[in-house]
Amino acid sequence: MVMEDWVMKLKAWAGKWPEQAVPYFVSAWGLNRGFASRAAMLYLACWAAGLNPRVTSGFRDPKKQAAMRAAWDRGDRAGLIVRPADPSKSKHCSTSITGAPDALAIDMQCKDNELAARIGKALGLRAGLYFTTPDPGHFDAG
Numbered sequence: 001m002v003m004e005d006w007v008m009k010l011k012a013w014a015g016k017w018p019e020q021a022v023p024y025f026v027s028a029w030g031l032n033r034g035f036a037s038r039a040a041m042l043y044l045a046c047w048a049a050g051l052n053p054r055v056t057s058g059f060r061d062p063k064k065q066a067a068m069r070a071a072w073d074r075g076d077r078a079g080l081i082v083r084p085a086d087p088s089k090s091k092h093c094s095t096s097i098t099g100a101p102d103a104l105a106i107d108m109q110c111k112d113n114e115l116a117a118r119i120g121k122a123l124g125l126r127a128g129l130y131f132t133t134p135d136p137g138h139f140d141a142g
């Protein structure tokens with residue numbers, strides 16, 4: 001079975017669920033509406049694959065991100081897997097024109113982050129696992 005085939009079947013099976021989940025991903029995780037629908041599809045696909053997806057981060061306040069980066073640099077790395085990205089470049093820190101959270105990235109840890117990355121890529125998302133400095137569980141709009 002080619003990738004596109006299972007993605008189409010997945011989307012048919014998912015029906016309206018990803019769209020219905022958008023308000024949750026927007027309000028609970030500060031995601032951009034368009035990206036929220038894609039993140040919801042990824043969540044559902046990982047759940048269906050038995051990967052027990054767990055969302056750990058969506059929008060991050062640029063000031064908090066800068067503080068996390070500074071903490072990493074001074075060796076305080078509790079709870080961090082990789083050095084947080086520059087807030088001006090991180091898709092976790094995107095805001096709307098009014099300054100509201102509008103993240104284009106989500107961190108979703110799965111029982112198998114390798115398989116989750118393959119699923120995310122097939123769904124058109126950029127998977128952090130494939131970054132030069134791998135960031136397992138990170139997915140963004142690319």
Ligand SMILES: [Zn+2]
Nearest residue numbers: 105106107138
């Ligand atoms: Zn991330």
